[in-house]
Amino acid sequence: MTFDLARLMAGDADKYDLHDRYLNTQLVKVLRTIGFDRNYVRGKGQYLYDQDGQRHLDLLSGFGTFAIGRNHPTVIAALQQVLTGELPNLVQLDVSMLAGLLAQRLLGYMPGLDKMFFCNSGAEAVEAAIKFSRAATRRPRILFCEHAFHGLTYGALSLNGDKIFRTGFEPLLPDCTAIPFNSLERLEQELKRGDVAALIVEPIQGKGVNMPSDDYLPEAARLCHKYGALFVADEIQTGVGRTGRFLAIEHWGVDADMVLLAKALSGGFIPVGAVAVKKWVYDKVFDRMDRAVVHGSTFAKNEMAMAAGLATLDVLEDEKLIEHADAIGTEILADLSTFILKHEFVKDVRGKGLMIGIEFGTPRSLSLKAAWALLEQARKGLFCQLITIPLMKDHHVLSQVAGDAMNVIKLLPSLTITQDDRTWIRESFDAAIADSHRVPGAVWDLGKTLAGHSLRARAGAA
Incomplete structure (x- = not known):
């Protein structure tokens, strides 16, 4: 019998169920909780495509592995x-x-x-x-x-x-x-x-x-x-x-x-x-x-x-990708740096080339301060999920928090990104961060849900 990889992958098995049963159950829970449980079927360059044909901009690039893009x-x-x-x-x-x-x-x-x-x-x-x-x-x-x-x-x-x-x-x-x-x-x-x-x-x-x-x-x-x-x-x-x-x-x-x-x-x-x-x-x-x-x-x-x-x-x-990373990275840093004055939650934007961090911190407004404190009390660094989850759900951008218990989102895209991708990054982050400043609002309903998960997990570990 000839080995047929496509037939295996097209079978009735669900990849998340397989991982839940035989691999890392906790990772499956995380992905399902934050809505990142997508079924990607193809990767090309800086993009991922899911089973519905939706294109996603990958700002994670396999923790930097796909610097020249996927499937070059x-x-x-x-x-x-x-x-x-x-x-x-x-x-x-x-x-x-x-x-x-x-x-x-x-x-x-x-x-x-x-x-x-x-x-x-x-x-x-x-x-x-x-x-x-x-x-x-x-x-x-x-x-x-x-x-x-x-x-x-x-x-x-x-x-x-x-x-x-x-x-x-x-x-x-x-x-x-x-x-x-x-x-x-x-x-x-x-x-x-x-x-x-x-x-x-x-x-x-x-x-x-x-x-x-x-x-x-x-x-x-x-x-x-x-x-x-x-x-x-x-x-x-x-x-x-x-x-x-x-x-x-x-x-x-x-x-x-x-x-x-x-x-x-x-x-x-x-x-x-x-x-x-x-x-x-x-x-x-x-x-x-x-x-x-x-x-x-x-x-x-x-x-x-x-x-x-x-x-x-x-x-x-x-493809002169190193020079390209220097040039377009400088432009993206400049784009995102404008958010420091525009959005109260944005405290710093830093990096070099296409390794960029956006740091969030305590806002000035009293209502935003109270909402921020709620999340920080539940789990330090939880605020970033109020940005990364809508980025995925509403803007089809895959991003990551830069580390445990920190309010920094890291951008680590492929060095192949284009000027259109630069616009996609600027506009999607601008919209997601702006939504986080609307209290009460749908984003903060998500925040309450995540805070509840964190508090229950802490109680269970005690």
């Missing part, structure tokens, strides 16, 4: 060539031509870094960075920033600054120390102890789209080098063109000892992670012939992933 024909063609080429994949006691070519291409974007290590994901890249830092410096301690997100595997979770992800999994790795983001004073205090292997930091924090001060990253790198520690830039979300540069650290002229990549490098198809490293660090890890395989991963450097990475770089260059 160049990447599909590259993967088809691998599949039909009968390549000798994963021989293990051999080296991959495609991996060598991808390493060469990537390092061309990152002067000062000499070697590449490939893995399967961003979290694996973080795990490698922890090991490489300790091996290179012979020191135990890793510094990370509060509110950071570096992944959910055991080592990466030890560098995660969000309590909701850590709770229930402690104790985590020892010798991992959280410091405030943007605090050079605290960084130097820790470095002076002489036991720090590395600072691992997101140039722009994904959870909250928190921006560094202009001097923070260059000075943090200088201090690390002064005290014999490594400066590691986690560019898993910010890299590969997201912020209008290939790497976000380019905005501040930072010299990193390691750079971590993943997500967008995959072209949205095949999981891939990468660590760009200075040669002296790499040579401390792989220092003898009998240690040639002291760190690795079975599916790292597989031909599909390497081909996807090479094709993705071609798309970025051929």
Whole structure:
């Protein structure tokens, strides 16, 4: 019998029922509660299409994975060539031509870094960075920033600054120390102890789209080098063109000892992670012939992933998507910044390129203050759902809250978005935010419902 994927997917099974029964019941409850339980049947570029033919603008892009858009024909063609080429994949006691070519291409974007290590994901890249830092410096301690997100595997979770992800999994790795983001004073205090292997930091924090001060990253790198520690830039979300540069650290002229990549490098198809490293660090890890395989991963450097990475770089260059992200991102930031004066709830708009955060806060009007306080009392950060849910329901825009218990919505669209999409973003956010200022109103009826859910959930957990 011939395998027929289309027949399987067109069967009577409901995907939400399947996930409820066999996978993550809680996620299904969340999606159904907020009305995000859509049946998408196709993805193309920056758009998702549901079973009714409705087009949705995707401002989430798989947490940044689909930087070049969904189902790009160049990447599909590259993967088809691998599949039909009968390549000798994963021989293990051999080296991959495609991996060598991808390493060469990537390092061309990152002067000062000499070697590449490939893995399967961003979290694996973080795990490698922890090991490489300790091996290179012979020191135990890793510094990370509060509110950071570096992944959910055991080592990466030890560098995660969000309590909701850590709770229930402690104790985590020892010798991992959280410091405030943007605090050079605290960084130097820790470095002076002489036991720090590395600072691992997101140039722009994904959870909250928190921006560094202009001097923070260059000075943090200088201090690390002064005290014999490594400066590691986690560019898993910010890299590969997201912020209008290939790497976000380019905005501040930072010299990193390691750079971590993943997500967008995959072209949205095949999981891939990468660590760009200075040669002296790499040579401390792989220092003898009998240690040639002291760190690795079975599916790292597989031909599909390497081909996807090479094709993705071609798309970025051929379509000038990095330059486009810089230009249109600046325009969208300017559009959304006008809301600060126009709408009481909007407190800040920040970001670089196509990584943008809209922060909401306490309004001035008494009636709005009371409504805000109601939601904050039920659950901090709940207000953002009064924007994201109508954005989906009324404007067909998929967006996300930037982190747990925070009033920030993050925009992370594909770098392929157009001027028409820019208008779509501006007008839909303007309308949704304006509706949130009407108390009483339909949006605040939704707010009461969500607050009730939160209070019942809190009571149940007590």
